[in-house]
Amino acid sequence: MGKPRPLLGATAELVNAANAVRPLGRKGYSTIATFAFGWPTSENAPLLFTGSVLDVVRRAVLGHYRTRNGRISLVAKALTWGLLALVQRREVVSKRYFEDPLKATLGADYMEAEEPERRPRGVFGTGWTRRRYVHETARYGRHAPNLADIWMRPDLPRDGKAPVLLQIPGGAWMIGMRRPQAYPMLSRLAERGWVCVSIGYRISPRYTWPDHIVDVKQAIAWVKENIATYGGDPEAIHITGGSAGGHLTALAALTPNDPKWQPGFEDADTSVAAAVPIYGRYDWFTDTGNGRPEFIKILEKFIVKLPFAANRQVYLDASPITLVHSDAPPFFILHGEDDSVIPVREGRDFADALRNVSKSPVIYAEIPHAQHAFDFFGSAHGHNTAAAVERFLNWVRGPG
Numbered sequence: 001m002g003k004p005r006p007l008l009g010a011t012a013e014l015v016n017a018a019n020a021v022r023p024l025g026r027k028g029y030s031t032i033a034t035f036a037f038g039w040p041t042s043e044n045a046p047l048l049f050t051g052s053v054l055d056v057v058r059r060a061v062l063g064h065y066r067t068r069n070g071r072i073s074l075v076a077k078a079l080t081w082g083l084l085a086l087v088q089r090r091e092v093v094s095k096r097y098f099e100d101p102l103k104a105t106l107g108a109d110y111m112e113a114e115e116p117e118r119r120p121r122g123v124f125g126t127g128w129t130r131r132r133y134v135h136e137t138a139r140y141g142r143h144a145p146n147l148a149d150i151w152m153r154p155d156l157p158r159d160g161k162a163p164v165l166l167q168i169p170g171g172a173w174m175i176g177m178r179r180p181q182a183y184p185m186l187s188r189l190a191e192r193g194w195v196c197v198s199i200g201y202r203i204s205p206r207y208t209w210p211d212h213i214v215d216v217k218q219a220i221a222w223v224k225e226n227i228a229t230y231g232g233d234p235e236a237i238h239i240t241g242g243s244a245g246g247h248l249t250a251l252a253a254l255t256p257n258d259p260k261w262q263p264g265f266e267d268a269d270t271s272v273a274a275a276v277p278i279y280g281r282y283d284w285f286t287d288t289g290n291g292r293p294e295f296i297k298i299l300e301k302f303i304v305k306l307p308f309a310a311n312r313q314v315y316l317d318a319s320p321i322t323l324v325h326s327d328a329p330p331f332f333i334l335h336g337e338d339d340s341v342i343p344v345r346e347g348r349d350f351a352d353a354l355r356n357v358s359k360s361p362v363i364y365a366e367i368p369h370a371q372h373a374f375d376f377f378g379s380a381h382g383h384n385t386a387a388a389v390e391r392f393l394n395w396v397r398g399p400g
Contacts, residue, residue, distance in 0.1 A: 006064045010073035010080070013052055016041055017083035023340040023371070028294055031340040038340065039371045043379040045088040049081060090369045091380045098334075098388035101365040106395055129187035130179065133196075135230065140222035143202055146215060148222070149178060150230055151186045151196035160228040163236040163397055165189055166219060166272075167198040168252075170243030170373070173212055173303045176203040181242070184375065184382035185389055192390065195232035197223055201248075204303040209318065210261060216248045217261050221268035238274045238393050242373060243342065246280020250320035250350070253277075253329055260317075274330045274396040276389050277320075279372055281342055282350035284315040285322070290343060324353050330360040332392040334385065336370030363392065 018024065020041035025034035041048055056077055064070050133151045140148050156162060169181040178198040186196045201215035224234045241249040252261075253275035259266040287296045287308065296308050299315065306314055316322050331354055335347030344366060351364035365388065367374060367381065375385035 004064045006059050006073040007069040010076035013080045014076045017080045020087050021083050023338050026340060027290055031291060034340040035372055039373055042087055042371045043374060043377045043381060045084040049084045052077060052080060094367060094381060095384050097367050098365055098384045101363050102388060102392060105361050105363045129183050133187055133190040141215060141218045145200040145202050147200045148219065149198045151190040151198065152230055153190055156193060156231045158231040160231060161233055162193055162195045162231045164223060164227050164232040165194055165196045166223055166237060166239045167196060168216055168241030168245035168248045170241060170245040173244045174204045176201055181376065184378050185386040188386040189390060195227060195230050209304045213248055213251055213261050214263060216252050217270045218265065220252065220270040221265055224269055236397060237272050239272045240276035242278040242375060243280060246277035247282065247320065249275050249277040250280055250282055254320055254323045272329055274393060276332045278334045278375060279336055279339055279342055282319060282321040282346055284319040285312065321350050321353050324357050326357050326359050328354060328358040328360055330396050332363045332389065334365045336372060336374050337366055337368045338370060339372045341372040
């Protein structure tokens with residue numbers, strides 16, 4: 001066995017906890033590592049705290065703290081625990097940052113949804129919800145990735161009156177796994193009588209833009225034609241997604257029935273009642289600023305596969321911020337203040353641009369200290385997101 005190095009491990013834990021408190025890398029490709037380590041830590045602080053304490057107990061039994069370095073490592077561990085406690089405290093009290101924007105825009109007496117009778121809590125509890133609520137996996141298109149998980153309560157009436165939420169997964173347009181994304185939201189709404197549809201779609205680099213948005217449009221059309229079979233209301237289709245899914249959500253909601261994105265099904269209705277993009281990319285054309293050159297290079301090489309300079313219009317057409325208009329449906333836009341993958345300015349600018357022209361409500365919630373993908377786990381952020389989205393969508397639906 002190698003020589004015990006408690007100080008090395010304790011230092012790594014301390015740096016990781018500090019990164020969760022405030023991202024250490026905010027420029028260029030360093031943001032990828034910042035997110036990879038900071039995201040699970042910021043959303044699962046109690047789990048990491050428990051693991052760290054157990055590690056201290058193990059090392060104490062083995063006598064690793066008898067040396068000077070061992071005692072210093074204990075101090076580092078204590079500092080780590082303090083930072084993790086701060087991370088968890090900030091998350092626990094974050095509910096008002098989700099709710100206050102709703103009240104400010106819709107009024108203090110906007111529709112409040114009741115708490116569901118059964119609500120999964122915690123990371124592991126949320127992970128089991130797919131088995132409880134996924135009724136069927138259906139095919140909505142002819143391509144291999146065109147699969148849709150239908151989330152619903154087993155006892156849901158098949159009268160075609162249940163509201164519907166279409167969930168578009170994220171993953172930089174290159175991963176796009178529908179499992180296990182948005183489980184807190186999907187399980188909450190399914191329990192409350194919604195039919196939720198979580199889709200897969202064609203992703204890069206195997207496929208090329210605009211295959212991604214074409215599949216999303218195809219999914220909307222399929223849902224409108226088939227969701228009544230599961231008890232859903234084809235006239236009450238709402239759409240949400242995070243990251244790349246947030247981009248596709250906004251783009252789909254702003255371009256209903258656009259034949260450019262509907263090859264072979266140009267006459268299909270692809271309008272939606274409301275959109276909830278979360279920490280999305282809304283600008284594919286700005287090539288200067290923090291992280292922008294790197295992002296454009298990724299689009300050029302893996303996703304669009306066309307030089308930006310010679311095909312600028314392609315990138316403009318794919319940017320929701322250039323497509324805002326007065327007849328847009330209601331939007332609820334959420335973004336984390338400490339997002340190291342997609343800077344928070346992206347969400348702010350899109351919300352401002354849409355507010356300036358839309359006749360429908362545009363609500364923007366900026367969550368302090370939240371990283372990218374803050375709604376992924378069954379954390380307080382995940383459940384606060386689900387609750388706020390439910391209340392917004394219930395307001396859109398109106399009484400009854």
